[in-house]
Amino acid sequence: MKGKPDLVRAEMNLARQKWGGVGAEKLAELRKLLYRYHLSVALGDLLYIEAHWYVTHSGLLRLACRNRCLGIRTVLEKHCSDPTARRWVFKAIVYKSRLSEGFVGYGDADPSNVSPLVRGAEMRVAETRAVNRALRKAYGIGLCSVEEIGPFPSALEPARERQKTSLPAGGNGSGNGQPRLRDRLCLLIRQHQLDPTLVKRYAADFCGTEVLRDAGRDLVESFIDRLAEWAAKDREGLLCKLNSYAQPREANS
DSSP states (O other): OTTOHHHHHHHHHHHHHHOTTOOHHHHHHHHHHHHHHOOOTTTTOEEEETTEEEEOHHHHHHHHHHTTOOEEEEEEOTTTOBGGGTBEEEEEEEEOSTTOOOEEEEEEEOTTSSOGGGTTOHHHHHHHHHHHHHHHHHTTOOSOBGGGSOSOOTTHHHHHHHHHHHSOSSSSSOSSSSOOHHHHHHHHHHHTTOOHHHHHHHHHHHHTSSSGGGSOHHHHHHHHHHHHHHHHHOHHHHHHHHHTTSSOOOOOO
16 A cells, blocks of 8 residues: 555545544554555454554454465463363464564453453454464554454444444445445455456356345445455456456347
């Protein structure tokens, strides 16, 4: 995103739409994060919670991929874990290159420090937290990751409710505090310089509809996630796929 002020401006506008209470000081922090680490609000790399920015697990993984991270190794710390109490501790080591000695991070989780939504998955949460800490050390990310803070603060709920009451039910808009899917898709198209017409044709085919606007939100969201992942990992392969939609399909006789 460095050197692309239009994309940064679009990300800033998206942040204002999603979190209306973001002040000028926090927006200035966001601008630095976008330029320095190439993180993206549209892709869910960042969250704004109780006047603080947090990086997400998916954002850290994308950052590692962009920097060609060699690999990540995780180890269960058995002597610190207690399966009976559902307490787990993991050690993660991030290797940035073949010559890297590794950056170490630890993560723990038990029923007292995870969200009720992930109760029973404490082992996976602990591993994710360990990986996040190791990645943050490896790439100099001073932000805490959202997965490390445990249950989401109740202050998030009023914002979600406001979003729900301000938007119509159904459709592809935002009804749960997330950015509008159309905005996310447009930003992806601009960021990776894709052909909008071909992307729409691919999206409709992916969702199994004649036109994209007839697809349900879940399908569109799945498509956008797929498109973002493919564009980040193999843009040339994605372009080949899109080019297969260059000629309109013949109508069935």
